[in-house]
Amino acid sequence: MKFIIIGGDAAGMSAAMQIVRNSTGNEVITFERGSIYSYGQCGLPYAINGEVKSTEDLIARKPETFEEKYGIRTNTYHEVTKVDCEKKIVFGTNLQTGEAFEESYDRLLIASGASPVLPPWENKDLDGIFSLKTIPDAEAIMEYMNDDTKDVTLIGGGYISLEMAESLVSIGKRVSLIERGDQLAKIFDWDMAALIHTHAEEKGVQLHFGESVEGFEGDTTVETVLTDKGSHETDLVIAAIGVVPNTAFMDGTGVSKSINGAISVNRFMETSIKDIYAAGDCATQYHRIKQRDDHIPLGTHANKQGQIAGLNMIDQPKAFQGIVGTSILKFFDLTLGKTGLSEREAASLHLPYDSVTIESTHAAGYYADSRKDTMTLKLVYNPETLQLLGGQIIGKKGIDKRIDVLATALYHEMTTEQLLDLDLSYAPPYNSVWDPLQQAARKAKRRKA
Template identity: 40%
Template sequence: MRIVIVGGVAAGMSAASRAQRHNPRAEVVVFERGEVVSYGACGLPYVLGGQVKGFDDLIARTPKQLRARGIGVRLRHDVTGVDAKARTVTVTDRATGRSAAEPYDRLLIATGVSPVRPDWARTPLKGVHVLRDIPDGQALDASLQGARRACIVGGGYIGLELAEALRRRGLSVVLLEQAPEVAGRMLDRPLQQQVRAEVERGGVDVRCGVTVQGLTGQGRVSGVQTDHGQVRADVVVVAVGVRPNVELARAAGARLGRTGAVAVNLRQETSVAGVYAAGDNAEALHRVTRRRVHIPLGLTANRMGRVAGVNMAGGEARFPGVVGTGIFKTFDLGVARTGLTQTEAEALGTKAVSVDVQSTDYAGYHEAARPIHVRLTGERGTGRLLGAQLLAQNHESVKRVDVVAALLHTRGTVQQLFEADLAYAPPFSGVWDVLLVAADRLGRAL
């Protein structure tokens, strides 16, 4: 059996490792168009901010290590076409320019996502960057040398993490967001405002409701032109979102879902026999809404790849879906969410109710106790738990979100959360943890 994998990062390498382990007799070949495989892209902002020593520290396995385990890794090889009937892929060696047809019995398309580049960002000016992979990070790092002013366009995960990283580098930072607030797709409005306030306390000039119209400069960027005037900048980072890379899947004849990502079943199979998709380019089942969603995150990609690898090697595995859990840190604030926000639930026509509880993460009398804010959402009539949003000044404290995420996977209720036997000691929580207080309050509201 010959298993061909296109893409050598999270989903692709998880699939390759699992397939080789499940069926050591199978030939597993990974084609990666870049120069690095098996690395943690989520760590890029932390290298740039100095919390991680270097980009090499993000690499989990080198090609040499993978080849020693029996996995064929071919770097700088671009897969440009698929013949699903003949079960071949067209591969171009970027070093030589030569193309060849490579056969497969099972094919995994793990091509990930690409950063969205608005028309104004398609420029030959130096100093304009996106941040998706290690080469992007290295290019941005080089641009930051000697720079004094940075402009980040986009107030999502990457933009907010980079705002802290660039301030740690000593740059003045302006963050532009077209929406009314930052973190608009992750949180309800009251919590968005708190995130913005934290970023501003960190010394970032946050400007929301601003539309970028173009860039200025000669040879190198010198500013960002907006509908509210010009922002001077030596470096511009474009972080306005991502889109799934589906061209290869489309060429293979695979069906795309309503999200624009590749439609797959629970075994990560596409609509084409023998062709699988996994990672940031694929849809997933949302266990709360029972709808197909595109939520490109690291654990999801790795888990999808693991499932695809087992199935391609002749085993049986299923990806159970996601509940939309996300977490990030910006300056001293930890931010987490899972399930649905009130805004998302209302958009789906769900009869949702939310309560807000502001307390302390540790026992109130403990010297390390810091503020924590929990917004808990449930469904009127059924009592079903729908989601949670957390903000905390001890950023580790928002990992409480995992308790709610676990219950959402079982379609649990608000009452079940209230009845949960959570751990207690003063350096960890109050005797009534803030989640229990929120569940009690939400239960009464419902």
């Protein structure tokens, strides 16, 4: 069979590798509109401040590796612009030559990813205004930034802005962050986000809430950010207000789309059109707690969905088991972990919910300086059934361990009562006799009683 894959990053190449490793005699062709295959997008902020020594370190495999070692035909700078689903042909443009191309397929995977949102701000084309999604984006920022770049403005309060705030402060830049809402990291409830705000300000990040960017001023390079509340002088701008799935080329095909234009897929990564699959940032993910499709574009999901798509494309059925919405972020001295639903999300879904919040230590209270490394842990649960709905943890140590335990508990639809029954590891340097998760579960139990 002849397989075409649109997109050369996590989902697309995970699928391609499954096809070549688990079948023989097939032709695999990939089209990527950029020049780089299989790289770690999440490492880009750490390349900018030098924590990652080179952007080359973020590349897992180069196109020639896929060609020479695995027999996958790679096409860089090839953008697919149209798909004829009846004739099974993809059409596009070679961005280097301007020439049109077309290629037939037996089965097609759409793994075209997502692109940063850039509103129609006035003068948004001035030099010094960037988004951050690809290695060329990061390299452009690094090339533009020099010793004269003193003030950097971040637009948006999501994870990329938080990571970039830390990255830029660590190399001596003054950082301002503009957010049109009232908090950073909107996946957290406001009471937890307040901890992030305090820490950001302690680290010198200037926060501007309730401001909407309207445009920019400068001769050829950006000098001022204009908002509905005033202006901010700046030497460089990074806009990170969200992404939109790259699915416009499928308009008119009849393929079903869902949240934010993401292509709707079933558990086998099949779209509404026969022999067309989708995976990664351009596709939906089934959320096990919400019990509906969602769109949470993360590399973990892209790799899993890509592998599953590849197997299903060669008739080796495997179902995607869904997500619970787990994420983690390093923000200066804090680790921010979240999984499942926040109170805000539970309310929007009209689910009965309650929550408990505790302060605890990552280790036994009497051990060394554990009191200096406290964590704030919040559990969201159904007060009627005690089923866990989600959790948020912010602190300096031990966050990753707890958020992963909680993610596992959510996957298995556990209750707060069942959290108490878990046999979790204990030694004074690592935990209390009752883990912080269990301490929160006990508080929920007392509340119900």
